[in-house]
Amino acid sequence: MPGKIGSILLSRVTGDRCEFVTLSFWESLDAVRVLTGEQTDQAVFFPLDERYLVDRDTTVAHFRVVGSEGVGLPALDVAEDGPKRSRQQPKMGAGDHAA
Secondary structure, eight states: OTTEEEEEEEEEEETTEEEEEEEEEESOHHHHHHHHOSOTTBOOOOTTHHHHOSSOOOBOOOOOOOOOOSSSOOOEEEETTEEEEOSSOOOOOTTOOOO
16 A cells, blocks of 8 residues: 555454454554545444444544554654655663563
């Protein structure tokens, strides 16, 4: 899909259900709009989803990537006009900690 950088699918079993969280990474919010239309805060579902989903969140939240390490995603420079791909992954120093 044009503008999509990649995605990560997380899962966990809680009781008798398996929960999934999808993190998708996009070049820009305009690239997201190609999939969602103007309402980028509304989740998009596909025909087969009805077959497998017991419950679902109907809204989504958007975040900017301000750093990553060891997950194969490019770091993004955050600017007023939106994120830009950085050529180098930010390096953590000896005194830096990630939560």
